[in-house]
Amino acid sequence: MSAYLTAANRLRIVKIEDIQQETPTVKSFTFKDDLCSKAKPGQFIMVWIPDVDEVPMSLSGISPHACSISVKKVGEATKTLHQRKIGDYIGIRGPFGNGFRIGKGKVMVVGGGTGTTALMPLVGSLVEENFKVTFLLGAKTKNELVSRDRIQALLPKVAGRIDVATEDGSCGSEGVITDLAEKYLNNEEFDMIYTCGPERMMYKMLLLSERFQTPLQASLERLMRCAIGICGTCVIGKFRVCRDGPVFTGEQLSKVKEEFGHFKRAFNGRKVKL
Numbered sequence: 001m002s003a004y005l006t007a008a009n010r011l012r013i014v015k016i017e018d019i020q021q022e023t024p025t026v027k028s029f030t031f032k033d034d035l036c037s038k039a040k041p042g043q044f045i046m047v048w049i050p051d052v053d054e055v056p057m058s059l060s061g062i063s064p065h066a067c068s069i070s071v072k073k074v075g076e077a078t079k080t081l082h083q084r085k086i087g088d089y090i091g092i093r094g095p096f097g098n099g100f101r102i103g104k105g106k107v108m109v110v111g112g113g114t115g116t117t118a119l120m121p122l123v124g125s126l127v128e129e130n131f132k133v134t135f136l137l138g139a140k141t142k143n144e145l146v147s148r149d150r151i152q153a154l155l156p157k158v159a160g161r162i163d164v165a166t167e168d169g170s171c172g173s174e175g176v177i178t179d180l181a182e183k184y185l186n187n188e189e190f191d192m193i194y195t196c197g198p199e200r201m202m203y204k205m206l207l208l209s210e211r212f213q214t215p216l217q218a219s220l221e222r223l224m225r226c227a228i229g230i231c232g233t234c235v236i237g238k239f240r241v242c243r244d245g246p247v248f249t250g251e252q253l254s255k256v257k258e259e260f261g262h263f264k265r266a267f268n269g270r271k272v273k274l
């Protein structure tokens, strides 16, 4: 069946069941949807805000009873979403994309800024399957540390640990999260690194994964329109992020190093420096 005709690509209207203010700029919105409840960690949906836009959002919560997205206020669509109240309706399509592949062993999870929320369903699955998880959480400042309490509540179940870095030193180590990751990699071996966050951060994680010969999976963002591999808006090198990703392996990313971490594309296809 063509991707256009699948059940996932059908627009559904869902009610906002709950809203949580996570940080001064990030709100989580809970809704019920059968298809999203069966999504894989790392998959995303398209959220339609009538008269404004349709924008991609990772699922930050996946459960049989309810799902959520966590939205950072950056522009028109996300500002409008932030004004929505419990009981209002939004349109959704999806889930789309491949999601994270769960390997085995001892894993490092590196979340930067809002990207951390896309890692939450993954952490839930890793904990369920008894993985030893080291979660490195980074943000510019303490107020922007997303999902810290949720991670702290999950990890003791698997004797996991969380370590924090903020660029202004207001919480945890002072500096960028990749410096903290480098310290851990210098001292211990990991079977897999999972990461989501600003692309420059993920690029540094790719270089570290190559240096320490540790496999990597990273969740990418690109402009998106169709979300089903047709329009080409989301290309990076030979890949379409909506269809081949959004999660890519280190091996895949090393093939698109001229773009990854350096350029994204505008809606007119022109390269824009990151």
Ligand SMILES: Cc1cc2nc3c(=O)[nH]c(=O)nc-3n(C[C@H](O)[C@H](O)[C@H](O)COP(=O)(O)OP(=O)(O)OC[C@H]3O[C@@H](n4cnc5c(N)ncnc54)[C@H](O)[C@@H]3O)c2cc1C
Residues within 6 Å of the ligand: 044, 053, 054, 055, 056, 057, 058, 059, 069, 070, 071, 072, 073, 074, 075, 076, 077, 078, 079, 114, 117, 118, 220, 221, 222, 223, 224, 225, 246
């Ligand atoms: C797979 C994927 C998952 C994402 N998950 C999340 C998430 O969980 N939480 C979250 O807050 N944000 C997420 N984003 C980014 C989010 O889609 C953009 O922040 C949002 O589209 C901005 O819309 P706007 O109208 O508010 O801002 P605009 O004024 O349109 O733009 C503000 C910034 O967002 C970028 N942007 C605009 N439109 C898009 C688009 N269609 N796709 C991607 N980026 C865009 C622009 O390059 C610009 O830098 C995700 C993006 C992708 C591709």
Ligand code: FES
Residues within 6 Å of the ligand: 223, 224, 225, 226, 227, 228, 229, 230, 231, 232, 233, 234, 235, 240, 241, 242, 243
């Ligand atoms: S968004 Fe259209 S091909 Fe990916």
